[in-house]
Amino acid sequence: MIYEPIPIAAIATAPGRGGIGVVRISGKDLAPVVAALFGNTQFKPRHASYLPFTQADGTVIDQGIAIYFKAPHSYTGEDVLELQGHGGPVVMQMLLSRCLEAGKDAGLRLAEPGEFTQRAFLNDKLDLAQAEAVSDLIEASTEAAAKSASQSLSGAFSKVIHALVEKVVHLRMLVEATLDFPEEEIDFLEKSNARGQLATIQTALQKVFEQAAQGALLRAGLNVVLAGQPNVGKSSLLNVLAGDDVAIVTPIAGTTRDKVTETIHIEGIPLNIIDTAGIRHEHDEPEAGQVANAIDTVERIGIERTWAEVEKADVILHLLDASRGPTRADDAIVARFPEGVPVIRIWNKIDLSGHHASVDEMSDATHIYLSAHEHIGIDLLRKELLRIAGWEQTGESLYLARERHLIALKHAHEHLQNAAEYAAQNDQSLDLFAEELRLTQDRLNSITGEFTSDDLLGVIFSRFCIGK
Numbered sequence: 001m002i003y004e005p006i007p008i009a010a011i012a013t014a015p016g017r018g019g020i021g022v023v024r025i026s027g028k029d030l031a032p033v034v035a036a037l038f039g040n041t042q043f044k045p046r047h048a049s050y051l052p053f054t055q056a057d058g059t060v061i062d063q064g065i066a067i068y069f070k071a072p073h074s075y076t077g078e079d080v081l082e083l084q085g086h087g088g089p090v091v092m093q094m095l096l097s098r099c100l101e102a103g104k105d106a107g108l109r110l111a112e113p114g115e116f117t118q119r120a121f122l123n124d125k126l127d128l129a130q131a132e133a134v135s136d137l138i139e140a141s142t143e144a145a146a147k148s149a150s151q152s153l154s155g156a157f158s159k160v161i162h163a164l165v166e167k168v169v170h171l172r173m174l175v176e177a178t179l180d181f182p183e184e185e186i187d188f189l190e191k192s193n194a195r196g197q198l199a200t201i202q203t204a205l206q207k208v209f210e211q212a213a214q215g216a217l218l219r220a221g222l223n224v225v226l227a228g229q230p231n232v233g234k235s236s237l238l239n240v241l242a243g244d245d246v247a248i249v250t251p252i253a254g255t256t257r258d259k260v261t262e263t264i265h266i267e268g269i270p271l272n273i274i275d276t277a278g279i280r281h282e283h284d285e286p287e288a289g290q291v292a293n294a295i296d297t298v299e300r301i302g303i304e305r306t307w308a309e310v311e312k313a314d315v316i317l318h319l320l321d322a323s324r325g326p327t328r329a330d331d332a333i334v335a336r337f338p339e340g341v342p343v344i345r346i347w348n349k350i351d352l353s354g355h356h357a358s359v360d361e362m363s364d365a366t367h368i369y370l371s372a373h374e375h376i377g378i379d380l381l382r383k384e385l386l387r388i389a390g391w392e393q394t395g396e397s398l399y400l401a402r403e404r405h406l407i408a409l410k411h412a413h414e415h416l417q418n419a420a421e422y423a424a425q426n427d428q429s430l431d432l433f434a435e436e437l438r439l440t441q442d443r444l445n446s447i448t449g450e451f452t453s454d455d456l457l458g459v460i461f462s463r464f465c466i467g468k
């Protein structure tokens, strides 16, 4: 990645009003910018100086605090100047504009999203997994997610990755040395216990993967889609899960026309619960006590959207009315569910049907009997959702991993698997064994960002918020 040493500036605090707001500037050498802003004021590095921030003509914008960090002892590893003022959007904007004007000759420009952290990465202040953790910490929506992002930021995740890489490197050295002495190849695997070393690495990798996969759940959560015929109680179930009246509930079939999404948390795992329009066809029999009304355009579009949501679901909650029992229309609905997506079949309205709240593992799906309206059996559903998500409370520290990390770990696992196969062959394909180890190392290194492509770096940092 090309590192342009052009100075950058941005408002580092959240948009809107706050007690304090911060404008941050970073550059290889900020002396000219500081001089333009504050004349010949001398700043002692990392000390708070209380002073007026002024326009070019001397009018005061704000009275604030300036902190100057001298390269390389700063967040970015460059010179950093922080102007901490009163956190009003207008003051902050004026302060930022003033900085950009003062730094014009030095080439000062507005920072791109993630650019401060990108510089921290390029200056080796943070590795890639840590840089990603900065963004994940800011985005964390639960305490559990924040805790594991903070773990990764402190370098705990990178450390276990480095430890794995070291083990791989050690084994590689043994193998490569042997490759130079072909006559010794034959008993290399025996003498060095290469298979044992490989098995140790595989076990360690597996453990990291499990911790990372659990952490990934905290970050991404699951899309849970409520689907079923009209009036079975989908909106009622969303409301009870959300603990709030987010969707409209009426006895009129076809009330929900568009999707309603609400993010809830169960044990720190974010679940996006999506209520959808009830699915029906023109020729479905009308419900008891209701006339068969035609499907209007709005409802038809709503039902199309339901299917679009079902396609994107991580888990489908198929709702049925326990007091009515299964219907042929439900068979048609089930037939259209995408393959491989877990379905929980929920029999709602047990207060009417007389069933007890229960969970039933059946061959087709897990069936849960509950009542959304009476709040009976809801905890059974929460537990089942956690089980499907794969959430296990081990009490171990987790790393707030991203999909990218999981994929790299999976690939590393596959290369180790291949290496093990070569090791098991009697013809001792040592060079192939060595190559698989090299590939394993590359995959692991991509997590912390050694030899990562510019394209990937660009994508990762562009998803940060502004000023970070």
Ligand SMILES: Nc1nc2c(c(=O)[nH]1)N(C=O)[C@@H](CNc1ccc(C(=O)N[C@@H](CCC(=O)O)C(=O)O)cc1)CN2
Binding pocket: 069, 072, 073, 074, 075, 082, 125
């Ligand atoms: N005001 C302020 N608060 C902030 C930040 C900031 O940039 N400014 N941060 C930013 O997002 C986070 C803190 N991160 C930081 C990381 C490193 C250094 C730093 O000066 N590092 C030096 C010195 C280390 C030391 O003294 O031990 C270095 O790495 O050499 C500063 C902030 C959160 N709070």
Ligand SMILES: Nc1nc2c(ncn2[C@@H]2O[C@H](COP(=O)(O)OP(=O)(O)OP(=O)(O)O)[C@@H](O)[C@H]2O)c(=O)[nH]1
Binding pocket: 229, 230, 231, 232, 233, 234, 235, 236, 237, 248, 249, 250, 251, 252, 253, 254, 255, 256, 257, 276, 277, 278, 279, 348, 349, 350, 351, 352, 370, 371, 372, 373, 374
């Ligand atoms: N007795 C009883 N009634 C319920 C229960 N859950 C929902 N209802 C009632 O069933 C009716 C329909 O509920 P909704 O939650 O709007 O159903 P829906 O599946 O979202 O309906 P559509 O918008 O038509 O798709 C309302 O009158 C609810 O009060 C339940 O557990 N027991």
Ligand SMILES: [K+]
Binding pocket: 234, 235, 236, 247, 248, 249, 250, 255, 256
């Ligand atoms: K509804």
